[in-house]
Amino acid sequence: MHELSIAENILEIVDRHRQEQNFERLKSVTLRLGLLSGVDEDALCFAFEALTEGGPYDGAALEVEKTFPQARCSCGHCFVVEDILYACPKCGSVIAELTGGDELNIIELEVY
Numbered sequence: 001m002h003e004l005s006i007a008e009n010i011l012e013i014v015d016r017h018r019q020e021q022n023f024e025r026l027k028s029v030t031l032r033l034g035l036l037s038g039v040d041e042d043a044l045c046f047a048f049e050a051l052t053e054g055g056p057y058d059g060a061a062l063e064v065e066k067t068f069p070q071a072r073c074s075c076g077h078c079f080v081v082e083d084i085l086y087a088c089p090k091c092g093s094v095i096a097e098l099t100g101g102d103e104l105n106i107i108e109l110e111v112y
Helices: 002-021 041-052
Strands: 026-034 061-067 070-073 078-080 096-100 104-111
Touching (some): 002 026, 002 104, 026 041
Antiparallel strands (some): 070 078, 070 096
16 A cells, blocks of 8 residues: 555655744645546545544645546647547547646645
8 A cells, every 4th residue: 555655755745844834733735636646545545644643733634636637649739538548639649648647746735
């Protein structure tokens, strides 16, 4: 379960920001999580909750914004990939390069 180590890394990043910004409490962490990231959202939330329980971040929420894969067609058109079988909506080509959807980024910390 690599979600536990991901949750630990998230909290290490929060700790660094806490030292730099000197905030008291963490209200929430918002992640951008691509559907191709290989991360199970439920397992990550469970791990985050288990790691924060009883500590300085107890009660903090982990909020997740999901992103769909993106592709760039050989014709130059960029589009969202919503199915495993896809074609460019502009030209119909099936030759496309995946350009997103594997993100795992912290995009916001809400602190007080």
